[in-house]
Structure formats: C-alpha cells, structure tokens
Amino acid sequence: MTETTQPTRPLRVLAAMSGGVDSAVAAARAAEAGHDVTGVHLALSANPQSFRTGARGCCTIEDSRDARRAADVIGIPFYVWDLADRFREDVVEDFVAEYEAGRTPNPCLRCNEKIKFAALLDKALALGFDAVCTGHYAQVTVNSDGSRELHRASDMAKDQSYVLGVLDDRQLAHAMFPLGDTVTTKDEIRAEAERRGLAVAKKPDSHDICFIADGDTQGFLAARLGKAEGDIVDESGTRLGTHEGAYGFTIGQRKGLRIGTPAADGKPRYVLDISPVNNTVTVGPADALDVNALTAIKPRWCGAAPTGPGTYTAQLRAHGGETEVTAQLVDGSLEVTFTEPVRGVAPGQAIVLYDGTRVVGSATIASTVRAAAGVA
Template sequence: MRVLAALSGGVDSAVAAARAVEAGHDVVGVHMALSRNRAQMRTGSRGCCSIEDAGDARRAADVLGIPYYVWDLSERFEDTVIADFLSEYEAGRTPNPCVRCNEHIKFDALLDKALALGFDAVCTGHYARAGVDGDGFPLLRRSADLAKDQSYVLAVMGPERLARAMFPLGDVPSKEQVRAEAAARGLSVSAKPDSYDICFVADGNTQGFLRDRLGSRPGQIVDADGTVLGEHDGAYGFTVGQRKGLGIDRPAADGRPRYVLSIEPVSNRVVVGSAEDLSVGAVIGESAVWFVPAPTQWTDCLLQVRAHGAAVPVRARALPEGGLRIEVSDDRLRGVAPGQSAVLYQGDRVLGQATVAATEPLSPRPDSAAVEVR
C-alpha cells in the first residue's frame, strides 16, 4: 500500500513509520505545521508541531530513507481546532482539543489530502488497534499498553476514516519498548520527552490563553440557591467539577469543599456546590458516531468521559438525529461537563462516541432489559 506517515517529530510517530516501512509499504513522511508562528519553539516537553519538531521529523525520515514533506495546515488548525476551543469555553462547555484535532486535522484535512494524492492510508503513532470484526464493521480497540491508550481521542473519527488509518504501535506492550526500538533503529528521538498539555498553549497556562483571546468578562459566583459568594473575571476560566481556584473567600456552612456545578454563559454566572451535587445519573450526547449498528435498545457497556479517566458501567441507546442517551445506576460518575467526549466500550472495543450536550442528576430508576453488542 501507499502510506502517508504523519511524523510529529516524536518517538511514537517515528517508530510507527519505521514499522510501516518494514512491513513493505511504500511510505512517505509528512509533518503537519500547525502553528502560524513559525518562530515558536518547544519548551521542555510541552507543545508539539514546532520548528524543532519539524527538524526531528526530517531527521527520522532521513534515517528511514523515505521522502519527507511539510504541509502547512495552520490555517485549518486555527479555523477549526482553536476556534472550536474558544467558542466552546465561551459557551460554558469543556472541549477536548485533541479530539477535535483528530476529527478536523489528522483524519479529515490530512487524510483527505492523502487520498486525493493516491495514498491508501494514513499511519500515525497513536496507541490504539484497528481492524474489522466478524460482521465486516471497522473495529477500534484499546491499545495493548492501557497506560498509553488513545482510543478515547480517536473514537470521533468514525468507521469510514478508521478503515483508512494504520496504528502500528497498538500491540506494543509499553512505551519503554518503543523507545528501545527507536534507539536500535538509530532514531535520535528515542529519548525525546513526550509532549503534553494543549499543543497551542505552549506555556501550559490555559486560563491565560483564554483571557488573552476572550478578554475580561466579570461575573458572579453563586451557590445553588443563587446566593452570591464571590466574583470571577470570566466564566470561561472554569469547568464543571473544578475545586481549586474558585476565588471564594469564605468556606461553605458545613465546612466542606465547593465544586463548580455548572456554568451559565447567558447570565455569566458560575454555580458551585458540594461534591455530591456533581453525581450524574444520565448523559445526553449529540453528533454520535458508531463502530457498530446504532443500538436502539438499551445496551450494557462502559463509559469513559476523560482521556485518562476510568470507565464506569452504564447502559446506553441511540436516539433519533444522532443523539445518544447514557444512564448510570450509581454515583461513580461525577463532574461531567457539556463539550466533553463520551466514549462507549464493551471490553476493549469502542462502540461509539458522542459529544456531551447535557447531563441529568443521579436519581433512582427502574431496571429494564439491556442487550450486548456482538
């Protein structure tokens, strides 16, 4: 196959490309330039897609003996990922920019351009496993290294784009093995630190980034009864479940910590309350994508709402017009914010994904029959 290998400049993508070459594919390397500021440099292990990373990607391609190109996708990145990030926070929601990057950049803009140029697939260094199940549906599974698993942020791509994706690191048991393999192949990035935080917020100060872009918007911090407890400089600087940095100068009457329960963009208020008030009984999703036939009956499965969060038992069913309803029977799910990605699993298999539109508080519900997807 003709394979376009996305080379970020890190060790994972370099080893993934090396494995694609070793498998006999005709591989071309490409680095996505996502920053409009071409002078931006990486700081420690923060960020990605800088000039330094482009140089590391080029050296990896040279070692592998494959052609190498840099594609400027900065305008698309600014207009989709960053614009979505800002508008979602402005609307009182909590987006995951890595999910949106996979949706709009890596498996949309990059993949579409690759297909237009005659490539059969895009290869990345993500930790996940792709395949086909017994019924012919594209199959997305967790990686062998659960600590590095990235199926959560990949679920948004959907089955059609998954069929054009390759994840050569999905079966690797540990990141240490990837680094050892890179060193053995003579790749200079073998000891390069992992990137973390939000790539376009290189200093890690998300609130500062939002303040610079959205400006000062003073408002009130209130409890569930509407009592004013304090003031804020921008509701966009808070997220559901947040405990620290609330700016409240007096404790709750019972002395217990307060948490952000909701953000009201119209009134510009932040509502706080107790930890128990964060318990979620139901999640309503929108823009659902499925890797199985959309289940119209209640289906027992697991729900994950954060990239590195634990999955909790739930039941779920598809709703009309791309909707999804997920119900929880106990208080193990807390602090779910609109805008987060809700990913459903059975075992290590991804069933589907949706964006959280709303939640409902935990309350008793009658049991009803549920089915298992096979």
Template sequence: MRVLAAMSGGVDSAVAAALAVEAGHEVVGVHMALSRNRDQFRTGSRGCCSIEDAGDARRAADVLGIPYYVWDLSERFEDTVVSDFLAEYEAGRTPNPCVRCNEHIKFEALLDKATALGFDAVATGHYARVVDAPHGPELHRSPNEAKDQSYVLAVMGPERLARAVFPLGGYASKDEVRAEAARRGLSVSAKPDSYDICFVADGDTRGFLRSRLGSRPGAVVDTDGNVVGEHDGAYAYTVGQRKGLALGRPAADGRPRYVVDVQPTTNTVVVGPGELLSVDRIAGDRAVWFSGALPDDGWFDAEIQVRAHGSPVPARVRAVPDGLEVELTGELLRGVAAGQSVVVYRGTRVLGQATVSRAWRGRVAG
C-alpha cells in the same frame, strides 16, 4: 500500499513510520505545521509543532530513507480546533481539543488530502488497535493502558478508520517503543513526551482564554443565589473545578465547594457541595457509531468513558436521532461537563462516541 506517515517529531510517530516501512509499504513522511507562530524550541515537554519538532521529524525520515514534506495546516487548525475550543468555553462547555484535532485535522484534512494524492492510508503513532471483522474494521484499546488513545480516536468513525494504520497498536509499553527507536538509530528515542494542550505551550489555559476572549468580570454565586466571590470571565471555569475559585465567603458548613454550573448568558459561575457533581444520566449529540456496533433497537449493555484516561463504568446505552442516551448501572460519575466526549465500549472495542450535551442525577440517593 501507499502510506502517508504523520510525523510529529516525537518517538511514537517516528517508530510508527519505521514499522510501516518495514511492513513493505511505500511510505512518505509528512509533518503538520499547526501553529501560526511556531517557536524555535519546545518548552520542555509542553507544546508541539516547533521548528525543533519539524527538524526531528526530518532527521527520522532521513534515517528511514523516505521522502519528507512539511504541510502547513495552521489555518485549518485555527479555524477548527482552536476556534471550537474558544467557542465551547465561551458557551460554558468543556471541550477536548485532542478529539477535535483527530476529527478535523489528522483524519479529515490530512486523510482527505492524502487520498486526493493517491495514498491508500495514513499511519500515525497513536496507541490503539484496528481489528478486521466481517462487518468492517473495529477500533480497540491499546494493550498499553497508560497510553491508550482509543478515546480520542473514537470520533473518526468507520469510513476513516478503514483508511488508518496504527503500527504501535501491539506495543504494551512506551519503553518498548523507545527501545525500538534506539535500535533503529532514531535520535528521538529519548525525547520527552509532549503533554497538555499543544497550542497552550505554557500550560496556562485560563491565561490563553483571557488573551483571546478578554476580561469579563462577573459573580460567583452559591446554589441559593448568594454572591460568594467574583471572577474575570465565566468561560475560564469548568464543572467539577475546585482550585482557583478565590471565594470571599466560606461555606456555612466549612466544606469545600466546586463549580457545579457555568451560565454564560448571565456570566455567572455557580458553586456548591461535591455531591451535586455526581450523575448517573448522560445525553450526547453528534454521535458517531462504528460498523456493526448497534443492536437492532433499544437499550444495550456497555461501558462508557468520559475522560481520556478515565476509567470505564458499566451502563445501559441507546442510540437516538443524532445522539445517544446513557444510564449508569453501577457507580455514579462525578463532574461530567457538557462538551466532553462520551465514548461507548464493549470490552476493548469502541462502539461509538458522542459529545455530552447534558448530565444529571436521576437515581434517588440513599
């Protein structure tokens, strides 16, 4: 099988490429240049796509003895992932750029280009498993719970999953992967993991948004409409946020307040007590379902997850046109924001995914 190995310059993708070679595939390594203004070096563990990362990927490819190329996907990345990130925050929603990157870049632009060039599959260093089943391939969680990435991969859907290879799917810890890299003589074996949003290398998301969207002063109000503070742009706030509110008037009962709503049309941020953040109903749109995942009709029991490293909670789920509906059957979820991904699981298996459009409290308190 001809396999295109996506090589970021980190240890995970290097070991994934090595395992693809070891499996007997014809492997070609590709580094995706996603930033228009790449730095020479990363800032510690922040960011990615630096010239240093491209060099590390090339050295790994040399050790493995495979061809290596750099593909400039920066314009596509800017037009899809970054533009979506800005538009979602501007609309008062909370996006997950890693989900959009997997959707539009790694398993759309990269995979489609690989297919056009005659490759059978794309291999990446994601921590997830593909399990063959009679109805088609299934996406499952990684045994490495701390690194599991099935949540951000759920958006890829069944057709793209059939052309994806995740060689790290069986590894239970990152230490095992680093040991594998060291054993193979890969210099990235001790390289720090990257974290945070890759295109916000300094970690200052609010500063990045302000640099792109400008200053837009407005009011912070409580749930009664009283002005309790000011902000420089409602787009910089997300439901559930507590820090950085700089409220001029404390709550009458002295309790902490959280962002409970962002209203972009009026450029208003609404704050209130923490109990207003608890929800047991979720609606999602742009749903993606995997083969054999849905029952014939109606509600079915499952677990749902709304954050990349959040805990799954029991729920009843049903598919609706272009979306899904969720009713939590156990604990409430706190601070669910429109724009987040809601992923549906049964055990380790991913059934489907949608983008949260609304979350609310339907269950009577008590």
C-alpha cells in the same frame, strides 16, 4: 469471524510524524513491515513560535526538524504540509467558542476528527495513498467480511482509543496504528527508537494543549474573549465572590476558585454549573456533582449505529476509567444512564462507548441529570 490487525498486502502509507518518539517508531515499523511509507509533518501554526517551544508540544519548528531527521534515518521521503488555516478554524476557534459557551472541549479529539483523519486523510487519498499511519496506541481489526473495528490498545496503560472514538467507517478503513497491538512500555518504545538510531528516543512526551504556548489556558482564553467580571454563587444563589470570566472554569474544578467565605461544613467547594448567559459560576459540595444520566449529541459510530437500548462501558475523559451504562438513540441524540453515579461530567466533553475492547462510537455531552437534584 476471523480477524487480523495487519494489512494483507503492502500499502502506500502516509505517516504523520509529529517530531515525537511514538510517531517516529510507528513510521519505522510501517516501513519495516514492507509498506511504501512517506513521512509528513503538519505545520499547524502560521507562527510556530506562538505554539509550544522545546520538546513539550507537537507544532514547533524544532518538532518539524526532529521529524525530518527521523525520516532520514528510517530512509523514507519527508514533507511538511501547511494545515494552519484548517487547524485554526476547526480546532483553535472551536476550542475558544466552546469555552465561551460554558462547555469543556477536548481539542486533541477534535484534531483527530478534523485534521489528521479528515483534512490530512482526504489529501492523502487524493494523492494515491492507501492509509494514514500515526503513533496512537489503539488497534484496527479487519474482519473476514472486510469490515473494520476500532479496539483499545493491547496495553491499557497507554490506550488512546478515547481520542479516536470520532473515527467513522471510512476513516477506519484508511487508519494504521502500528504501536497498538504490542504490549510494550514507553521505556521499551524509547529503547526501540534508540536501537533504530532515532534521535527522538529520549525526547519528553507532550501532555499539554499544543497551541497554548505557556500552558495558561485561562490566560489564553482571556486574551481572546476579554475579561468579564461575574459572580460566584452557591446553590442558593448567595454571592460568595467574583471571577474575571466564566470561561475560565470547568465543571468539577476545585482549585483556583478564590472564595473568601468557607463552606459551613468546612469542606471544599467545586464548580457545579457555568452560565455564560449571566456570567455566573455556581459552586457547591462534591456530592452535588454526582450524575445519573446524560444526553449527548452528534454521535459518530465506528461501525453500524446501535439499534435499541444496549449495555456498554463508557469513558468520559482521555485518561479516565470505564463505567457501566445503558444507552440508546432517541431522535438522533444519545441517552445514557449510569449504573452508578459519576462525577465531574461536563457539557462539551466526549463520551465514548465500548463493547469490551471495541469502540462503539462517541458523542458530545449536551446536558446531564444530577443525582441529588434530579435536574440538569
């Protein structure tokens, strides 16, 4: 079956422009390819000053102005759409609720699922657009039968397919990623932006969570959930210290535990478990983090759902590597077994399955099986 990564006809394209260099170059490439492109910046906060300032976020007044200037240079219409209510409900409140429940969410993945390729895409289709274009580094291939597949970017160093693993068939049918099929460095993307006269060419990348203004995730959660002192214990239940809220910890965390008593072997301790029920954080040695298997819920497939057990590679973090797994659906949940133990796997994270470079789908980790104890 032959495949292509390019649309065969000009499309009406809505380009999501964050105000950064990647989305600006993506919009410019889409326009240069002959598509009828309109730029849109998403206003995601009712009070933009509460989000990141300067060039570090994607939700500020400055970013919307940068996006508008880029659209003017490209020569495309530009609008600002207010999706603040949806973003607060589907991303920010979900983020807080997940941490409160002792889980570790990925807000960027949730934003792609609920905002960029749900709320934004639905509005775009209602207005007669054919596709939504973003600056993500990933590829959508079109098979000869018209079916679509999501693949890793040509340049693995910049691949962002992990945070797009929540996209289903319908969303893939209307997704365009102009940066994903060329092997170019970020310096080359910036050089291209400069050649095109885009002022964002030298704008720093954003890395942190856009809706946490000062980068202090624990402080952000404390302001919304309140301080709640609890115990830090070892695997035997011995009390080692206290904390001000179990939500401030993640599985695998080593720094910031503030435990006065050193371990008997002198080695660092890591967070092994977070229990919101009794507000307790359990810590222990690194090898106690080894996970052999997991169960994940709410699977979403980038194509047909797999039938029967299969062998895949899996990615567990946005910037993590791949690991070999076997996986199968059991009563609607994804049961995954690792060929070799992995560490730092936390409920709430997404696991994304790959068949070569193709994204098979994703699911949310619900529980894990530890190698040492053989229990979740």
